[in-house]
Amino acid sequence: MASRFKNAFLDEYDLEWQKKLVRVVLTDPLFAEQISEILDVNFFSVSNYRIILKSFYSYRETYNSFPPIDMLISSMETDVKDGSEWGQIKKFLIETKTNNHVDEEEFIKDSAIQFCRKKKVTSAIIEITDILSKKSDETSYEDSLKIFTNAVNAGAVNNIGHRYVDDFAARYSATRRHAITTGIPKLDTITGGGLGRGELGLIVSGTGGGKSMMLVALAGAAMRAGYNVIYYTLELGDTEIGRRFDSNLTTVPLDSLMNNKDFIFEEVSKLGNKLIVKEYPTKQGTMQMIRAHIEKQKRMGWHPDLIVVDYADLLKFTTRYSEMRHDLQGVTEELRGLGKEFNAGVWTASQSNREGYKTSSTGLEHLSEAFSKSFCTDLAIVIGRTPKEKANNTAIYNIGKNRNGMDGVKFLGKMDTSAVQVSFDSILDEDYDIQQRKYNEQSEADAKNAIARKYYSDNFLPED
DSSP: OHHHHHHHHHHHSOHHHHHHHHHHHHHOHHHHHHHTTTOOGGGOSSHHHHHHHHHHHHHHHHHSSOOOHHHHHHHHHTTOOOHHHHHHHHHHHHHHHHOOOOTTHHHHHHHHHHHHHHHHHHHHHHHHHHHHHHOOSHHHHHHHHHHHHHHHHTTOOOOOOOOTTTTGGGGGOTTSSOEEOOSOHHHHHHHTSSEETTOEEEEEEOTTSSHHHHHHHHHHHHHHTTOOEEEEESSSOHHHHHHHHHHHHHOOOGGGGGGGHHHHHHHHHTTOSOEEEEEOOTTTOOHHHHHHHHHHHHHTTOOOSEEEEETGGGSOOSSOOSSHHHHHHHHHHHHHHHHHHHTOEEEEEEEBOHHHHTOSOOOGGGBSSOGGGGTTOSEEEEEEOOHHHHHTTEEEEEEEEETTSOOSOEEEEEEETTTTEEEEEEEOOHHHHHHHHHHHHHHHHHHHHHHHHHHHHHHTSOOO
């Protein structure tokens, strides 16, 4: 395979073209970085070019930066043993430094990238064919998709990053961070407008704490603002999630939807096709399946602005670590990467542990299985709902992490699960926390006393 591509390379690109390509690589760090993962230096017919490029990229690997030509000359002088060969190499490098203009530079770049990417994808297809011929199961399909995705994306990025001084104005551009509203004014205020594209938001609560309700409310707000939303449900059915959206978007209570179908259809039709709900069975949906589904929507001309995964803990792990906490951390890292890949905001949720169930002052320390799940999040909201809050259709919202503004603040707000309505109404102070802890302690004590009284009554009191 390698010899076939080398012959194709030599047939298509003559010595003059190869010479120009080497000069472009040496003088354009941005292009050198872009083509580094797909360029096979062994394809060059001139040994001097192979030696130069191997030394050039070896220097980058060792010192994490590309060498200026003077430094490259110094580093190569002791490595090249053949005197006459070194003389030719040094002459070529000095000429490149003296005159770094390359005729038809853009054509050289484009044709080199096109050839190398074609070679990368073709090699990936051959590797995938070999994998599937030996074993065809879900793991092999996942591995094959990863190989093909990596091959397609290789060499596609042409951005070395944010130059701190040169790109100063970009940091203050209104379009630099595109935030998607949460529909909660107080939350939008402290996050700079909501959840940004490429950012990951995490909702944390216990069972029955309102994770899915909150995710639907956030997605509904994005739809009302004109954004496209994909909602992946791994616990509830797609039609059940659809009914929750009906309730959220129209404020019709869940138990009254059937009697208001005409009104609901009229209202939601005004939004257009802004929402896709995709259901995967619990622990059957994977990140690769989600990625493939999004790619399919894009090919059909429908691009998501917001991706919701309800919820991360229920995804199937395709890479197994020795401890579950590493699996869970890996999933949240992949979700954030998904947002970057598709330039979309990503919301998901996670379960709190048993201690988190007992208090409305739940924090990130109550994350079930893995506190590390919060490491790569940009915004984390922890919902606390004791029986007292549930009875009042309220919740305590703790901003556990916020990369774009204030965190550590708690809000008392609405959590009306009967109509999927959420709001942040007022900031809580320390006095409320003290009172709430006393309430929680008293409730727990009352429950223990009731159990003790029943036990005493059942075992020690005489029967009538």
